[in-house]
Amino acid sequence: MGIKKPLNRVWALAFFILATLLGGCQRPQGGLTVVGSTSVEPFAEALAEEYMVHHSKEKIYVQGGGSSAGIQAVRTEAAQVGMSSRALMPDDRDLIAVPIAYDAIAIVVHPRNPVANLGIDQIKGIFSGQMTNWKKAGGREHPITLVTREEGSGTRESFQHLIMGKTEISLAALVQDSNGAIRQVVADDPNAIGYISLGLVNNQVKALKIDGVEANVENIKKRRYMFVRPFLFVFKTHPQGLAKNFLDYILSPQGQKLLIQEGLVSAATLANSQKGAQPRENV
Amino acid sequence: MMISRHTSQMVAKGVIWVAAFSTLAVMIWILFQVLVEGLPLLHLNFFLDSPRQMGRTGGIFSTIIGTLALTAVAIVIATPLGVGTAVYLREYTRESRVSRIIRFGTDCLAGVPSIIFGLFGFVFFVILLRLGWSILSGGLTLATMILPTIICTAEEAVKAIPYSYREVSFALGGTRLQTVARVILPNAIPGIFTGVLLGVGRSVGETAAIILTAGSSLLIPTSLFSPARTMSVHFYILAREGISMEMAYATGAALILLILGINTLANWLLWRYFRKVGG
Amino acid sequence: MFKEKILEKGFFFVAFSSISILALIAFFIFEEGVPLIWKVGPSSFLLGERWFPSQGSFGIFPMIVGSFWVTLGALIVGVPLGVACAVFLCELTPPSVSMVLRPTIQLLAAIPSVIYGFWGLIILVPLIRNALGGPGLSVLAGSLVLGIMILPTIISISEDSLRALPRTFKEGALSLGATHWQTIWRVLLPAARSGIVASVILGMGRAIGETMAMIMILGNAVQMPRSILDSARTLTTNIGIEMGYATGDHRQALFATGVILFFIVMGLNTIALVISGRRRA
Numbered sequence: 001m002g003i004k005k006p007l008n009r010v011w012a013l014a015f016f017i018l019a020t021l022l023g024g025c026q027r028p029q030g031g032l033t034v035v036g037s038t039s040v041e042p043f044a045e046a047l048a049e050e051y052m053v054h055h056s057k058e059k060i061y062v063q064g065g066g067s068s069a070g071i072q073a074v075r076t077e078a079a080q081v082g083m084s085s086r087a088l089m090p091d092d093r094d095l096i097a098v099p100i101a102y103d104a105i106a107i108v109v110h111p112r113n114p115v116a117n118l119g120i121d122q123i124k125g126i127f128s129g130q131m132t133n134w135k136k137a138g139g140r141e142h143p144i145t146l147v148t149r150e151e152g153s154g155t156r157e158s159f160q161h162l163i164m165g166k167t168e169i170s171l172a173a174l175v176q177d178s179n180g181a182i183r184q185v186v187a188d189d190p191n192a193i194g195y196i197s198l199g200l201v202n203n204q205v206k207a208l209k210i211d212g213v214e215a216n217v218e219n220i221k222k223r224r225y226m227f228v229r230p231f232l233f234v235f236k237t238h239p240q241g242l243a244k245n246f247l248d249y250i251l252s253p254q255g256q257k258l259l260i261q262e263g264l265v266s267a268a269t270l271a272n273s274q275k276g277a278q279p280r281e282n283v
Numbered sequence: 284m285m286i287s288r289h290t291s292q293m294v295a296k297g298v299i300w301v302a303a304f305s306t307l308a309v310m311i312w313i314l315f316q317v318l319v320e321g322l323p324l325l326h327l328n329f330f331l332d333s334p335r336q337m338g339r340t341g342g343i344f345s346t347i348i349g350t351l352a353l354t355a356v357a358i359v360i361a362t363p364l365g366v367g368t369a370v371y372l373r374e375y376t377r378e379s380r381v382s383r384i385i386r387f388g389t390d391c392l393a394g395v396p397s398i399i400f401g402l403f404g405f406v407f408f409v410i411l412l413r414l415g416w417s418i419l420s421g422g423l424t425l426a427t428m429i430l431p432t433i434i435c436t437a438e439e440a441v442k443a444i445p446y447s448y449r450e451v452s453f454a455l456g457g458t459r460l461q462t463v464a465r466v467i468l469p470n471a472i473p474g475i476f477t478g479v480l481l482g483v484g485r486s487v488g489e490t491a492a493i494i495l496t497a498g499s500s501l502l503i504p505t506s507l508f509s510p511a512r513t514m515s516v517h518f519y520i521l522a523r524e525g526i527s528m529e530m531a532y533a534t535g536a537a538l539i540l541l542i543l544g545i546n547t548l549a550n551w552l553l554w555r556y557f558r559k560v561g562g
Numbered sequence: 563m564f565k566e567k568i569l570e571k572g573f574f575f576v577a578f579s580s581i582s583i584l585a586l587i588a589f590f591i592f593e594e595g596v597p598l599i600w601k602v603g604p605s606s607f608l609l610g611e612r613w614f615p616s617q618g619s620f621g622i623f624p625m626i627v628g629s630f631w632v633t634l635g636a637l638i639v640g641v642p643l644g645v646a647c648a649v650f651l652c653e654l655t656p657p658s659v660s661m662v663l664r665p666t667i668q669l670l671a672a673i674p675s676v677i678y679g680f681w682g683l684i685i686l687v688p689l690i691r692n693a694l695g696g697p698g699l700s701v702l703a704g705s706l707v708l709g710i711m712i713l714p715t716i717i718s719i720s721e722d723s724l725r726a727l728p729r730t731f732k733e734g735a736l737s738l739g740a741t742h743w744q745t746i747w748r749v750l751l752p753a754a755r756s757g758i759v760a761s762v763i764l765g766m767g768r769a770i771g772e773t774m775a776m777i778m779i780l781g782n783a784v785q786m787p788r789s790i791l792d793s794a795r796t797l798t799t800n801i802g803i804e805m806g807y808a809t810g811d812h813r814q815a816l817f818a819t820g821v822i823l824f825f826i827v828m829g830l831n832t833i834a835l836v837i838s839g840r841r842r843a
Contacts, residue, residue, distance in 0.1 A: 069806060174699060302642070402805070518676055
């Protein structure tokens with residue numbers, strides 16, 4: 001084996017790799033970074049995908065991380081757009097929030113679970129850990145498997161705010177870090193109950209009626225199903241350029257139609273009401 | 284009642300055979316479970332298409348690019364550092380306090396859990412150095428994770444070179460640097476390359492640290508500052524969210540094949556190299 | 563020559579990269595996490611039984627217990643099987659077979675943890691739920707999968723220790739009339755004890771540090787598991803599952819969990835290094 005040759009080859013290879021990498025060493029130009037709620041994420045992804053089909057030169061990067069992280073990212077300018085699945089806190093009111101759609105929270109169980117309807121107090125009893133057996137709720141004799149989102153999740157906060165009120169969610173509940181994961185657990189376990197975005201309900205799980213009201217878009221529009229939260233796009237300053245174009249696209253009939261197809265409620269429908277339901281005041 | 288030594292030996296060996304076989308069987312089961320469902324779904328388009336609809340359809344092209352890019356950055360950074368450390372330890376010092384500290388540091392680094400690397404990468408690269416969720420952040424974090432592996436294999440490779448090579452070089456008037464550059468390194472390259480391959484294998488399988496530093500964007504990354512998703516992150520997300528079990532199996536199968544391929548290559552090279560040099 | 567000196571210094575600095583990185587990691591994790599431990603109080607952080615960040619409760623005791631039980635279970639599964647396989651490879655198979663099996667084991671060690679977790683999720687969890695009850699996502703599932711994941715570590719290091727023993731040990735015992743098994747059980751294994759213990763400790767370190775597979779199959783409930791069929795959360799999954807969303811105190815608390823984890827794993831690794839007396843990367 002020649003002594004000099006292999007080394008030269010290695011140097012050449014290393015140089016080549018370095019050159020390629022350095023070639024990629026520019027900040028993405030004209031790219032839009034959208035960060036935040038994992039509930040909004042799949043819908044924002046779908047919208048971005050559609051948008052980029054029609055505007056192939058633009059790049060929109062959608063990422064999860066959570067409502068809080070998204071708002072933080074916008075504040076520190078790490079991202080241009082934040083996604084939030086809950087209303088802004090008083091501290092964040094200086095940011096600009098635009099509702100792009102409304103989403104209901106659905107309580108889901110396994111399709112074969114005989115229970116189809118629960119009262120609010122029953123739901124609170126179950127999720128707080130007081131009611132531990134399906135028998136008491138009208139089902140079979142079997143312990144209930146509770147599933148919830150993790151602390152800090154916008155969905156969990158909305159669930160707490162809209163449904164649980166002051167009652168704590170049980171510490172014994174299983175925790176999953178995304179709506180999709182909760183849906184998986186409920187789909188696999190006949191004794192599980194959890195909450196997910198209404199837009200994510202499919203034939204693997206069954207959405208319960210709450211106090212007799214079915215969870216569907218009709219009832220949301222009629223304000224009979226009250227457990228609704230806004231999907232917000234958050235900006236630091238008035239959106240301009242690609243951010244504005246993307247937002248305009250989302251709020252256009254085309255964009256809204258895509259969201260409605262996915263099971264959300266359009267922004268215009270509930271624009272008059274103050275982001276949906278009144279928080280539950282009773283304990 | 285005394286059980287004869289031979290009976291107890293038969294029993295013991297029987298138990299061990301059962302243990303060994305069940306271990307192997309379970310390991311193979313774990314691999315086959317993904318491969319059986321996933322292999323039939325692998326076709327050329329799967330590798331050339333990017334994911335669509337959050338991964339419900341399409342392929343894994345952007346994740347392949349993401350995996351390659353992150354691994355490339357990690358290797359480019361970790362290899363010089365690792366080889367340099369190995370050369371220093373073997374050629375420039377003897378066993379001393381300094382070398383013991385360096386080895387201690389390397390061994391400890393090897394034991395740090397990946398989630399801690401992820402936390403570190405997030406705080407240091409993403410936030411402090413303002414690199415954002417990017418290939419650069421992810422690659423740098425990965426580099427710190429595979430550094431111990433490269434140091435270890437590089438050191439073995441350099442150690443394996445017979446001292447006579449150095450003697451000849453010095454006898455001919457070569458300086459230490461010349462010896463290292465023209466004698467040691469070229470002969471250690473196969474061993475170093477094996478270490479690099481092992482590092483690549485580790486990078487490909489890493490998930491926790493990458494999610495925290497490179498993000499999870501499904502788009503094909505266009506620069507070092509773009510976020511990227513790797514195949515293992517994609518597999519993890521598909522599997523957990525139940526987006527598409529078929530896609531999950533297929534991605535998993537591709538991932539397993541990739542890792543098996545890399546490791547088999549590394550093992551084969553190692554075997555060939557040690558046979559040649561004489562161990 | 564001058565160039566020589568510069569490059570020697572260059573190599574010297576490069577060589578310190580691993581230890582500088584270690585120091586950096588420790589620095590940043592501690593910088594974010596320690597203030598919170600002081601703020602909440604070390605005893606209430608370590609022994610507090612309530613983890614409820616939205617209400618300011620930051621007790622990680624349930625996670626310490628969770629990590630403990632899952633790791634213990636993994637060792638119960640992994641150590642006997644691992645040592646048995648090491649003995650198998652070293653003593654009960656001809657060299658041609660073991661030469662094939664050993665790289666196979668290393669190959670299996672390289673399989674990403676998410677694949678193991680996936681298998682656990684699809685196969686093991688429903689099995690446990692249907693056969694034994696509970697949600698299936700449990701300490702039992704975690705221990706079994708983790709035990710399998712640490713097998714390659716235990717097998718390869720234990721086997722190396724057995725192989726490193728002088729042949730005279732085995733030959734002496736056999737020539738004194740001991741059976742093969744008696745030789746293994748009473749001479750070889752005790753002699754390789756320190757290597758085997760080191761492998762166990764390293765396996766323990768790997769088990770404690772595992773995150774992704776555990777998030778997938780432990781269920782992540784925040785309370786102390788009271789049986790192996792209960793769901794649990796480990797120190798690692800605590801960080802992994804909440805890191806994405808955490809801000810402020812909550813985030814610092816997760817770094818603080820990282821601090822505790824760091825100590826535990828560093829401690830284990832140091833013990834392993836001291837016992838084995840050799841370097842293991």
